[in-house]
Amino acid sequence: MEPILQIKHLTHTYGIGTPFQRSAVEDMSFDVQQGEFLGIIGHTGSGKSTLIQHLNGLLKPTEGQILLGGRDIWADPKKIRDVRFRVGLVFQYPEYQLFEETVYKDIAFGPSNQGKTGEALDRCVRESARLVGIRDDQLEKSPFELSGGQKRRVALAGVMAMEPDVLILDEPTAGLDPAGRENLMANIQEYHRNHQKTIILVSHSMDEIARNVDRILVLKGAHILMSGTPAEVFARGEELLEAGLDVPQVTRVAMALKARGLEIDPAVYTVEALERELLALRKGGAAC
Amino acid sequence: MLKDITLGQYFPGNTVAHKLDPRTKILLVVLYIVALFTAKSLLTYGIMALCLAVCVRISRVGIRQLVRGLKPVLFIIIFTGVLNLLFTPGETELFSWGFLHVTGEGLRNAVFMVLRIMLLIMGTFLMTYTTSPISLTDGLERLLNGLKRFHVPVHELAMMMSIALRFIPTLIEETDKIMSAQKARGADFESGNLIQKAKALIPILVPLFISAFRRADELATAMECRCYHGGEGRTKLHVLRYESRDYVALTIGVLVVAAVAVLRRLGL
Amino acid sequence: MSTMIETRDLRFAYPAEEQEQPVYALKGVDLRIEKGSFVVVLGHNGSGKSTLAKTMNAVLLPAGGKVYVEGLDTLDERLLLEIRQRVGMVFQNPDNQIVANVVEEDVAFAPENLGVPTEEIRRRVDEALKAVGMSGFVTHAPHLLSGGQKQRIAIAGVIAMEPACVVLDEATAMLDPVGRQEVLSTIHRLNREKGITVVLITHHMNEAEEADRVIVMDAGQVAMDGTPQEVFSCVDRLCSMGLTVPDTVDLLDRLQKDGVQVPLDAITVEACADAIAAAFSAAPEN
Structure with a gap:
């Protein structure tokens, strides 16, 4: 099947012709498959935010192309709004974009811009509210009466309600407490499972990325440093650490155990997997 | 993008013009304005232009930057010029068309008016170009200190001004972010008539206001935590002190005003 | 060591909506924080x-009880x-x-x-x-x-x-x-x-x-x-309060429940690896 998104030699340069000229993204190429859960990780300034704002046409490439479903999104600049409906982008701290009188109206903002009305509109508003755990009785409340975590959910629902083919989430759990983080990620996982939609998760947290995605893209200094399944990427843990990036805590434990002479695969990245490895090792050890 | 707007047009430097006490510079601008409005003849205008040229030279601010400062008020300048040109009554008619009469006095007035506005703007801009906003605020506060006796909240006004300066870049950045976020939800700021365009601003303005209030609230708490309790008993990291160069500059300023006034008296 | 901050039966309530009971955010906190x-x-x-x-x-300011900062009462406006x-x-x-x-x-x-x-x-x-x-x-x-x-x-x-x-x-x-x-x-x-x-x-x-x-x-x-x-040794208790423990402690907790003799108080990566390595080097002999 054809990839849903193809990024071809994307370069974005800020401040061309000024002394501040600087490339935030340089010659990046990668594909995003239909239905994939892709994680993007990298430090502030690695080019993450610039990259994702290209995927829905908020920024225009200085060079290179973005293909959505095989077609250049800038082929017809007048239709760029349609691209934004097909590639939904949830910014960091999205709760600061809420503006409507009621939660319902705020979630409906995106879909009504799309031209949805009547029952179709009502259905997608209610469905996405349910998906993120907003109760029916909360829909008529002012979004500003809700708690911080709930506001975040409303903002997320506002983008999900546009029913985009690709959903990009920039640090969706930033600033939430552990329970809030876990709940929200569970909601996103459920959305992914039920709708078979492509998700791109941008995060600073290696642990969060490791637990949720199928494939990881590691960015550093405007370039792609690594790309692969979590196991492939974390197998290069030393390299990640050298690049000043983190690896999941579990992977660090595994690496430390290997250094202490235990037969452990240093690429494990979940507590469950390392537990299994250790138990298997114990059985094996007891047998001889 | 909004970010590209240059705010606080301060060009750091190390010239005498930069080093002068901000109070001196404010007073000099006041003197300069007084002189400009006293000037009545080609000679006196020439003197003022020369003064400005000397100051520009000393400050090493490019003349191009100064001229660029005129751009936003270009319309007003032309408007004033044309108005003076066409509607000044006078004896010597140079040209007339219907009810419009261009007179010698009109031409003279127009040229002087335009000159006056241009000199005025460039002079004030030269001050902001060579003085950082914070020391400008500081200078104003100190100059107006005497007004405290008449219950003018001088310190509070100065504090408000410096906080505003501090938050302008933050709020611009925030506006950019909110705009992008709403665009990602399909908001359209470009098409439609004026009313539709104004309506399209609501999704930006509401979050921006809410955020500004939240910021103000948090900032107030943070300031209180750092023992802010108004201007009373406050000391300063940078204390303004008049140096000999300030006295020299002020003396020159007063002399120029006096000279212009005398020349006007003499009908020159 | 002397006391930096002390709270005694500290209570605090945020102003409530009309006709609602005020919700207490702090319900009697006694703490002594050492300098x-x-x-x-x-x-x-x-x-x-x-x-x-x-x-x-x-x-x-406390709605009930007291907070002392190096002995100074926070309710005293002059301080x-x-x-x-x-x-x-x-x-x-x-x-x-x-x-x-x-x-x-x-x-x-x-x-x-x-x-x-x-x-x-x-x-x-x-x-x-x-x-x-x-x-x-x-x-x-x-x-x-x-x-x-x-x-x-x-x-x-x-x-x-x-x-x-x-x-x-x-x-x-x-x-x-x-x-x-x-x-x-x-x-x-x-x-x-x-x-x-x-x-x-x-x-x-x-x-x-x-x-x-x-x-x-x-x-x-x-x-x-x-x-x-x-x-952090009280893994279950923390989880019941909506908190998580570091993955190191989570791992040790799971291993302990699987019957491996490991302590729960090795929080850092190095300490955790040491504890597991120690348990496993002892394991084959048992």
Whole structure:
């Protein structure tokens, strides 16, 4: 099947012709498959935010192309709004974009811009509210009466309600407490499972990325440093650490155990997997 | 993008013009304005232009930057010029068309008016170009200190001004972010008539206001935590002190005003 | 050791909507924070941890009970400035606590308010910026700095008051991992080298690893109080309060439940690996 998104030699340069000229993204190429859960990780300034704002046409490439479903999104600049409906982008701290009188109206903002009305509109508003755990009785409340975590959910629902083919989430759990983080990620996982939609998760947290995605893209200094399944990427843990990036805590434990002479695969990245490895090792050890 | 707007047009430097006490510079601008409005003849205008040229030279601010400062008020300048040109009554008619009469006095007035506005703007801009906003605020506060006796909240006004300066870049950045976020939800700021365009601003303005209030609230708490309790008993990291160069500059300023006034008296 | 901050049966309620009962955010908190200690306060959102922090320098005043800062009662209005000078507070959003548009002016803000003489302000500003490792940024514009750098400026602004204690109210929550590490190592150094008492409010469990003491707040009360080792050993209890434990402790807990003889109090990666390696080198003989 054809990839849903193809990024071809994307370069974005800020401040061309000024002394501040600087490339935030340089010659990046990668594909995003239909239905994939892709994680993007990298430090502030690695080019993450610039990259994702290209995927829905908020920024225009200085060079290179973005293909959505095989077609250049800038082929017809007048239709760029349609691209934004097909590639939904949830910014960091999205709760600061809420503006409507009621939660319902705020979630409906995106879909009504799309031209949805009547029952179709009502259905997608209610469905996405349910998906993120907003109760029916909360829909008529002012979004500003809700708690911080709930506001975040409303903002997320506002983008999900546009029913985009690709959903990009920039640090969706930033600033939430552990329970809030876990709940929200569970909601996103459920959305992914039920709708078979492509998700791109941008995060600073290696642990969060490791637990949720199928494939990881590691960015550093405007370039792609690594790309692969979590196991492939974390197998290069030393390299990640050298690049000043983190690896999941579990992977660090595994690496430390290997250094202490235990037969452990240093690429494990979940507590469950390392537990299994250790138990298997114990059985094996007891047998001889 | 909004970010590209240059705010606080301060060009750091190390010239005498930069080093002068901000109070001196404010007073000099006041003197300069007084002189400009006293000037009545080609000679006196020439003197003022020369003064400005000397100051520009000393400050090493490019003349191009100064001229660029005129751009936003270009319309007003032309408007004033044309108005003076066409509607000044006078004896010597140079040209007339219907009810419009261009007179010698009109031409003279127009040229002087335009000159006056241009000199005025460039002079004030030269001050902001060579003085950082914070020391400008500081200078104003100190100059107006005497007004405290008449219950003018001088310190509070100065504090408000410096906080505003501090938050302008933050709020611009925030506006950019909110705009992008709403665009990602399909908001359209470009098409439609004026009313539709104004309506399209609501999704930006509401979050921006809410955020500004939240910021103000948090900032107030943070300031209180750092023992802010108004201007009373406050000391300063940078204390303004008049140096000999300030006295020299002020003396020159007063002399120029006096000279212009005398020349006007003499009908020159 | 003497006491920095003491709370006695501290209660606090936020003003309620009409006809509703006020909701108590703090329901009788008794704490004694020792001078020079590094205390981490954990808890989920709404557990009362931030409210507790704000009572420590009289931003919020007790509705019941007392808070003493080095023996000074926070309810005594005349002591307000003195209390706030002794307990500095750093907040969550770095943008909303920087007052001036030049770094040195911002750091000077508190000493200026306190009426410190000019030469002394200069000394304090330079020293505070050095203490947070930002000496090279004296005349920078704060809005161009990174989140971690802004937070360090905010810390410098507080340090310039020469406080005995610094309370950080979720000051790392909005930072990326690099910024968080910058802030953490800065406050650990201040605690070590200057003996400043640190109270760090957070919901990042890992930040508690190196603390002297961990206090867990739940439903407006102190739910747990002890060394990081003691607190994190109670895995199930923490989970029931909506908190997680570091993955190291989670792993040890699972292994223990699988019948492997490992301790639960090895929190850091190295300690955890040591504990597991020790258990496994002993295992084959059994």
